[in-house]
Amino acid sequence: MSRKRVIILYEIAIIIPLVLVSLLSLLMGTPIIGTVPGLLGTLALMLACLFYVYFSVKRRTDDSMTKLVTKYDCECNPEALVKGGGQIAFNAMQAREKGDLLQVGDAWFLSPYALACLDTGSTNSAQEIASAIIEDAMKQKKFADQASMLVNVEPVVLRLRGPEEALSVLNKAEELASFDNGGAMQEVLSYIGFEKSVLEALCANDQDKLLELFVSVMNNEKQPMRIRVLDADAVGSIYRARGREDFEIQALNFVELHGGTLPVKAEAEKRLEELFSVQGEKPQEEPAASSDEEDWDDEEGMDNEEGSSEA
Numbered sequence: 001m002s003r004k005r006v007i008i009l010y011e012i013a014i015i016i017p018l019v020l021v022s023l024l025s026l027l028m029g030t031p032i033i034g035t036v037p038g039l040l041g042t043l044a045l046m047l048a049c050l051f052y053v054y055f056s057v058k059r060r061t062d063d064s065m066t067k068l069v070t071k072y073d074c075e076c077n078p079e080a081l082v083k084g085g086g087q088i089a090f091n092a093m094q095a096r097e098k099g100d101l102l103q104v105g106d107a108w109f110l111s112p113y114a115l116a117c118l119d120t121g122s123t124n125s126a127q128e129i130a131s132a133i134i135e136d137a138m139k140q141k142k143f144a145d146q147a148s149m150l151v152n153v154e155p156v157v158l159r160l161r162g163p164e165e166a167l168s169v170l171n172k173a174e175e176l177a178s179f180d181n182g183g184a185m186q187e188v189l190s191y192i193g194f195e196k197s198v199l200e201a202l203c204a205n206d207q208d209k210l211l212e213l214f215v216s217v218m219n220n221e222k223q224p225m226r227i228r229v230l231d232a233d234a235v236g237s238i239y240r241a242r243g244r245e246d247f248e249i250q251a252l253n254f255v256e257l258h259g260g261t262l263p264v265k266a267e268a269e270k271r272l273e274e275l276f277s278v279q280g281e282k283p284q285e286e287p288a289a290s291s292d293e294e295d296w297d298d299e300e301g302m303d304n305e306e307g308s309s310e311a
Contacts, residue, residue, distance in 0.1 A: 020045070064088070065109045073224035076260025078116035089113050089125075093132065102136040107149040114156045119263055123160075130156045134169070144185055147177035151188055154195065163202035170196050211238050218254065226262065229255050233264040236271070245275055 065088060072081040092106045102110070110133060114126040130153055137149035150173035158166035174192045177185045194213075201209040214231040217223055236251035252268040252275075259265025 069109060069112050072112055072116055073226045076226045076229055076258065076262045076265070078119035079261055081113055081116040082120050082122070085109065085113050085116075089129070093128070096132060096136070101139055102133055102149070104140075104145050104148050104152075107133045107137070107152040111152040111156055114153075115159065118156075118159050126156060127160060130160055143176045143179040147173045147180070147185065147188060150176070151192065158199070163199045167196065167199040167203060170199065207238055207241070211235065214238070218251075225258050226260075229259045229262060230264065232258075233268060236268065240271075249275060 065085065068081045068085045071077050089110055092102060092110060096102055110129050114129040117123070117126040117129075133149055133153040134157075137146050137153070140146045140149065150169050154166050154169050154173070157169050170192055174189065174196070177188050177192065198210070198213050200206075201213065214234045217231040218228050218235060220228070232251045232254040236248045236255065239245075239248040239251060249272065252272050255264055255268035256272060259268065
């Protein structure tokens with residue numbers, strides 16, 4: 001909902017009580033607002049209308065945010081999130097400039113929005129958002145809120161600053177989450193544990209471990225499709241470096257089929273064209289079974305593991 005429409009709704013919320021009181025005064029032949037009970041009643045009615053508008057706008061904004069993020073995660077459509085969520089992100093950042101801190105809900109939306117900005121080439125916006133979330137996270141009063149905001153922004157930090165910085169953010173989030181014994185924080189700690197294993201493998205350039213982790217996410221239907229596509233692209237890159245074009249093609253086919261409008265889809269299509277142009281002269285050989293590489297594309301592939309990663 002645009003800022004102009006919100007302002008109009010608040011104006012209406014103020015006008016309606018005044019109109020009702022004026023009509024009632026005409027019917028009764030006496031100015032109701034001129035009495036103490038009448039004045040208090042008018043103010044109470046006005047406040048009720050304002051609160052109704054506030055919560056209605058907030059609920060509508062929350063619903064819109066959820067739909068946009070879901071579209072990005074499930075349909076791999078960053079353009080829809082950037083276009084549809086631009087005003088929401090602008091309002092949050094503008095409120096921050098006026099002194100308001102970003103909250104957990106803001107970080108939940110702004111982090112995928114920043115990733116979508118990176119997907120569409122708006123690096124500066126993503127950098128500004130990431131810095132703002134990290135800064136405001138440490139100003140929250142609750143350890144759980146601090147940890148949640150850092151966990152939300154970690155994928156953006158990984159894309160912008162690399163695995164070392166992202167690991168530092170997660171280590172801090174893990175420390176903060178450990179101070180809270182709530183059930184929600186146990187889920188956060190579980191996610192942090194998996195994500196740290198990915199980041200540590202990235203820092204150590206442990207390709208075998210990365211392949212295991214990325215394949216587990218790619219095969220996990222409980223994970224958002226966007227995450228699965230990114231990990232499938234990473235799987236393809238690992239097999240490309242190993243010269244295993246057979247497995248690389250399987251991974252890139254997954255990216256091409258489910259990648260929506262993510263940049264990795266165009267890259268996968270280009271690579272597949274290169275591979276098929278070469279293999280067009282000779283048939284693709286059937287992948288040979290080996291002890292250290294499993295065919296993750298059939299029912300006997302690796303077991304799914306809990307967690308997700310932003311490749």
